[in-house]
Amino acid sequence: MSDGITRTWLILLVDACQKAGLTPIPKDRFHRIIYLSNCLAPLFQETPEAARLVKFRRGPFYPHVQWQLDHLGAVGVLDISGLSYIRDEVGSWMLASYGPNQSTAVIIERLTMTAYGRRLAEYLTEVVFAFAALRGKFWDEVALHDTNYVGRGEDSMINLDRENLSMRTAEHFQTLLPAGIRPSQRQELFVYLRFLERLSEKGPIAV
Amino acid sequence: MSTVGKTDLKGFVFDAICVVPAAKSATVEGFLETVAFWLTRWCIAKRKRSNPPSGYCVFVLHSGPVSASVPATEIVEHFKDDTTPRLANKVCLTDYALNRVAWFDATCEDLAKSVQAVEHAGLSSCPFVVFDTEAERLWIFLQGTAGLPVGLTLHAGDKSDALPTGWADFERILERIWIEDMRYPNDHPSLWHDPAKCYPCREPEKSVQGLVHLALKHRFIDLAGKPRGVFIDKEAHSNRGRADLRAFTADGTCFFAAEIKVAKSFGFTKATDRKPRKRAPAAEFKWVASGVGQARDYKKQYQGQVGVLLIYDMRVAKPKLTKLRSACKKWDVLCRQYPMYGDATGRASHASSPLVVY
Numbered sequence: 001m002s003d004g005i006t007r008t009w010l011i012l013l014v015d016a017c018q019k020a021g022l023t024p025i026p027k028d029r030f031h032r033i034i035y036l037s038n039c040l041a042p043l044f045q046e047t048p049e050a051a052r053l054v055k056f057r058r059g060p061f062y063p064h065v066q067w068q069l070d071h072l073g074a075v076g077v078l079d080i081s082g083l084s085y086i087r088d089e090v091g092s093w094m095l096a097s098y099g100p101n102q103s104t105a106v107i108i109e110r111l112t113m114t115a116y117g118r119r120l121a122e123y124l125t126e127v128v129f130a131f132a133a134l135r136g137k138f139w140d141e142v143a144l145h146d147t148n149y150v151g152r153g154e155d156s157m158i159n160l161d162r163e164n165l166s167m168r169t170a171e172h173f174q175t176l177l178p179a180g181i182r183p184s185q186r187q188e189l190f191v192y193l194r195f196l197e198r199l200s201e202k203g204p205i206a207v
Numbered sequence: 208m209s210t211v212g213k214t215d216l217k218g219f220v221f222d223a224i225c226v227v228p229a230a231k232s233a234t235v236e237g238f239l240e241t242v243a244f245w246l247t248r249w250c251i252a253k254r255k256r257s258n259p260p261s262g263y264c265v266f267v268l269h270s271g272p273v274s275a276s277v278p279a280t281e282i283v284e285h286f287k288d289d290t291t292p293r294l295a296n297k298v299c300l301t302d303y304a305l306n307r308v309a310w311f312d313a314t315c316e317d318l319a320k321s322v323q324a325v326e327h328a329g330l331s332s333c334p335f336v337v338f339d340t341e342a343e344r345l346w347i348f349l350q351g352t353a354g355l356p357v358g359l360t361l362h363a364g365d366k367s368d369a370l371p372t373g374w375a376d377f378e379r380i381l382e383r384i385w386i387e388d389m390r391y392p393n394d395h396p397s398l399w400h401d402p403a404k405c406y407p408c409r410e411p412e413k414s415v416q417g418l419v420h421l422a423l424k425h426r427f428i429d430l431a432g433k434p435r436g437v438f439i440d441k442e443a444h445s446n447r448g449r450a451d452l453r454a455f456t457a458d459g460t461c462f463f464a465a466e467i468k469v470a471k472s473f474g475f476t477k478a479t480d481r482k483p484r485k486r487a488p489a490a491e492f493k494w495v496a497s498g499v500g501q502a503r504d505y506k507k508q509y510q511g512q513v514g515v516l517l518i519y520d521m522r523v524a525k526p527k528l529t530k531l532r533s534a535c536k537k538w539d540v541l542c543r544q545y546p547m548y549g550d551a552t553g554r555a556s557h558a559s560s561p562l563v564v565y
Contacts, residue, residue, distance in 0.1 A: 019233045019270050021306030122231070129232035132304040133241075136285035176217045177224065178459025180509040181438060187227045194223040 020132035024097035032143035035060035039166035141200035225434035250363035261341040262295030263315035270302040280309035355396035402549035464505035
């Protein structure tokens, strides 16, 4: 993906997070939402912003996204707050939270003038709201229970282009519903995230 | 960790889909569904309290920074996760998902004072919902104080609404919704452009469908705040069109598939119309009658127990649509005509002309 697409993706996501009451959103949580939005993008016929990810011990993390996020903060498109540094057994780590500001609104207005921008905004809004509808205590857990993510060793590569188990699971739910109910893309998305919440709370369900 | 079987997964998926809001996220309609769902759970939690406080509260959609005109507020994070807060005399500024709420105390003794509290805080232009915690009734102001409100009574965990076993149960609930929330304009002012002249609002079908869907959906939440095994859906796409309303159980029984028509003497035909135009009765009848075929198609498509045409009658005079009877009989479709009056002065005579059943 080009840098422009990544930045578009990030700005629209931060805006959706604000509408859902999630901002200022901590960096780690934001990367988890990006991860989920990548996994489930094909549900809405979108192309993932990043289809490959190396499993990291702190949870889903995209270095190139972090660079763009900080860049957007530095140029004043996003607000950065709660900046601090920690050092633990994993190593050094920066903590920060991100939120929109007045210039974000102007940029979003421009971005949603294009059909691509509107379509992407609609998808990312639904992902963020499906996430925000979950109980707050599971927000940092759900991505770790995602079917692409769970059960893989540290430092292993997750390649959504090759195999996307999240998508397959979300689509599989359709077969479990009565014949007359055909879930919409939104419903599949919301049900899948509820499923991850259920996994976070009570452990695996046989699929 | 335990592993549960496929049957449980089926139940889980069905329950999960029952509570997905029908409206798109980050829209006023989506906000309204979120608030109604949360308040339903709040009402159920209230039943367990010995002495719940009474009064009104307000939920104002305001996801941006709080302006200086708003009194000192307290921020509550993860607001939606707790269904037990004291709501009486509170004004809550919230995002679309009820996650972060900034609230302050205000005198909200009744509807008028609640609206005043919103105005005093400089939030008149924001969509908001006033909630009577005692009567469990919502007043929805989608366009802020400039627009007319929609009334809706929640029947959370209502024991009189036992789990439905067939169309007859839904019919009883629909009749109650019509009596409580739709029959007169003071119950549902926003449905009328000018009730005295029987001028309906723009797109009354959409408003009626939204209200009936919202009212039905939230009746089937149990005491734990979970769905009670009935999936209420609107605008379901199929190759035979879009069913306005339908109800399913987890085992796939479709209780009913309904087409909603609003019969009108006047209607807005163009977005630029400032006043509604008179509609020819014959053309209006033809349009309403087309709902019989649609209801039949939906019934076939979803193998529903019944196909229903729900007619909400906003015409000046409300003659019975008896000509529909033969079509309904032929196509095995039920038809219900709910009269909606522009004023309540003839209430006594209305009582003797309740809904019409074909």
